[in-house]
Amino acid sequence: xxxxxxxxxxxxxxxxxxxxxxxxxxxxxxxxxxxxxxxxxxxxxxxxxxxxxxxxxxxxxxxxxxxxxxxxxxxxxxxxxxxxxxxxxxxxxxxxxxxxxxxxxxxxxxxxxxxxxxxxxx
Amino acid sequence: xxxxxxxxxxxxxxxxxxxxxxxxxxxxxxxxxxxxxxxxxxxxxxxxxxxxxxxxxxxxxxxxxxxxxxxxxxxxxxxxxxxxxxxxxxxxxxxxxxxxxxxxxxxxxxxxxxxxxxxxxxxxxxxxxxxxxxxxxxxxxxxxxxxxxxxxxxxxxxxxxxxxxxxxxxxxxxxxxxxxxxxxxxxxxxxxxxxxxxxxxxxxxxxxxxxxxxxxxxxxxxxxxxxxxxxxxxxxxxxxxxxxxxxxxxxxxxxxxxxxxxxxxxxxxxxxxxxxxxxxx
Numbered sequence: 001x002x003x004x005x006x007x008x009x010x011x012x013x014x015x016x017x018x019x020x021x022x023x024x025x026x027x028x029x030x031x032x033x034x035x036x037x038x039x040x041x042x043x044x045x046x047x048x049x050x051x052x053x054x055x056x057x058x059x060x061x062x063x064x065x066x067x068x069x070x071x072x073x074x075x076x077x078x079x080x081x082x083x084x085x086x087x088x089x090x091x092x093x094x095x096x097x098x099x100x101x102x103x104x105x106x107x108x109x110x111x112x113x114x115x116x117x118x119x120x121x122x
Numbered sequence: 123x124x125x126x127x128x129x130x131x132x133x134x135x136x137x138x139x140x141x142x143x144x145x146x147x148x149x150x151x152x153x154x155x156x157x158x159x160x161x162x163x164x165x166x167x168x169x170x171x172x173x174x175x176x177x178x179x180x181x182x183x184x185x186x187x188x189x190x191x192x193x194x195x196x197x198x199x200x201x202x203x204x205x206x207x208x209x210x211x212x213x214x215x216x217x218x219x220x221x222x223x224x225x226x227x228x229x230x231x232x233x234x235x236x237x238x239x240x241x242x243x244x245x246x247x248x249x250x251x252x253x254x255x256x257x258x259x260x261x262x263x264x265x266x267x268x269x270x271x272x273x274x275x276x277x278x279x280x281x282x283x284x285x286x287x288x289x290x291x292x293x294x295x296x297x298x299x300x301x302x303x304x305x306x307x308x309x310x311x312x313x314x315x316x317x318x319x320x321x322x323x324x325x326x327x328x329x330x331x332x333x334x335x336x337x338x339x340x341x342x343x344x345x346x347x348x349x350x351x352x353x354x355x356x357x358x359x360x361x362x363x364x365x366x367x368x369x370x371x372x373x374x375x376x377x378x379x380x381x382x383x384x385x386x387x388x389x390x391x392x393x394x395x396x397x398x399x400x401x402x403x
Binding site: 095 | 223225278281285301
């Protein structure tokens, strides 16, 4: 069953690749270019999963996660961080902010679908 | 889920933490031999510079309240004795292995070390009641969750993961994340370091429930220790905890609620003394 997912990334290529992969799997996908835009969208729109890059202008993915966790409707919504291999500290920071997991860039379509399936079973 | 090359790389990463588990295995063997003298232990530990330095430092700490300063390893070992040397080697080993946070679990290095020391103290005390080897029990207690260090390393090398949420049983999360739990991972590590088979098996089967009427074993001791620490808190911080009234393992050891409270009280005092006096930082 398709779910609603938002992908947040200032890199259009990554954002489109994530959206293309998830739409191909039957999900509805919203897109945002940074944390501020995503937060605005999510104030009025519930989603089943947030996939966000860490490093973005205006508001990064960790701050977005932190702000989302203050919203009652996002207490339990899974938030997946897109990180780079060289920043293990960011992974820890993301966990502390309330992220649910992480995926290292670059990733394959299969890896993305595998972790989404784990986060959104059934 | 983990192929042999992944396994080898993860083992090497843990080895690179600078720990000295093989020294602990050899020291424990020497300590059990009635013909071993202190010189043999000293010779073994002398080969590990950081460990020797830690033993000298700890022998001079307020924990052991020395009358004079020990400037060398021989003096330190002579002062604290073989049995205490094994305890100190255990503490140093744990400190080296557990010096890093486990971000995948959300467990800090300090909490992990404290939990391991608390388990070691309770294990040692219970072993005295059960007639089991107290030194072995102490080692099992301090290393019972060593597999988490290994699993954390494996996860750090993965392309993606989901953090432990603190709600799901931790072993279920570990199996879904890497294919095995911390008990199996710990046993694999200890086998790699050539720990005695009985120690490896105790770690491996620690999550497997015992059967009623089974003789008291080190595995049962570890499981009972875990049940007690869940009540007392992993740093003995719960002041209003109540000892279990009808625990089959306690009954097998003929431990009453009062005697369990007394045992925990002694462990709590010892734990505080270690935290306050033995600066392993």
